[in-house]
Amino acid sequence: MTTPSDPSYLANPPSACCFTGTLHAGTPRGTVEDILSIPTYISRPTTSNGNIILYLPDVWGLSPNAKLLMDGYAAAGYLVLGIDYFRGDPISNYRRTRNDPPPPDFDHPAWLAKHFAFASAHVLPWAAAVREKFGTSPTIQYACVGYCFGAPFVCQLLATDEVSAGAFAHPSRLTEEHFVGVKHPLLLSCAETDGAFPPELRRKAVDVLQREKKVYHVQLFQGVSHGFASRGDLDDPYEKWCKEQSHSAIVSWFDLWLAKS
Template identity: 65%
Template structure:
């Protein structure tokens, strides 16, 4: 049953399914403020000098997430992904995509533990990234998938980023949207139990009421997780995943590179 307190519902079973993507990530994991961080660096001749903060879904710094971050790096952005699960993502409890969560697994406790840590430490981590990798000309963007959506909204309420995006979000309330000061792209699935048609319309109503700058992508026929865990053997799912990434990159280019 949906919790009326939320526009986008907390992570649940629809967040745990998906396909593990094949490929070899090019980035490296380093510690920033003692938090594991995946760092994808663009080629020197392609770098635009700007930075993307990446906030992962419940699979954490998975192979899928690493390959997505490499995609942002290919577009010229130094991209850093924070492991706010500290090595304790949902995939730890599901060795393969077909495995159920263990009997007795306390999802509520898991969500509370990691959302509490993230809420406290994302701002500190982002500040440390700006200190280590920023310069006078550096601009910042942020992207979040599922669990990562609230941290995008939080950053967009500050003057530390120029634009943000999220895909198939969870854990969002009206109060996450109202303080936003910078452009937001919403990349959404038609069939998303966590962010269904009614929820999307409510979110857009809030953004329009408060005259926020936003753009909505809505992909027919796909479900929650399409942008990170699509079945890449299905040409349409692959296209939706790729178009979501391309759309977010173009959004960032607009506000960080071309503005």
């Protein structure tokens, strides 16, 4: 059995830092529909740029945080679809704040294994079903963004021609093969303090991207930790600023590369 210290990883599997965070206040404006029998949050833009973002959530699933982030991408002109590969069983069912311990009988490894197996088998078919439903004409371009648990699936999609660009924030469970396999531009939004993607592994990942001549960009935010971009403390002005800068940079990245496609 692999562990977080397994040298094959360039971003460690989810651990304690991935299960903590803060739920954000706000009223999501999207809807939930089933696509390929998987609950999918859909946020539609008021003024569309014609392009589509596939959203791969962290372990908090389709939380208010995730829905509000997707609404933010929709406000930038994108149709956004977020997959609930936890199927109503996110970590927020067991802990709702960074100081809220899980039930003493909660089996983190079993929970992770169950949902990672499902996500690994279903993200690509779900993405194909989205493309069938919403279009694949030359004028419709796709991008993908993932947070923590979602990062491997960003790389999985970037290894295909289903998307034109991708991004992830504070990733987990990535190997060298994930970085070698990407065929399209990748933005990495990173925290200075990150147990899943610490400096030594982040540097190795960048070395792989450079060696393989991939198109990439790295953001590094000082003074924040794993989870800042999706479940950070918005009562902290600096942490809120970092979260917003991460989001706006991802929008800008997609604006650039989808326009070029």
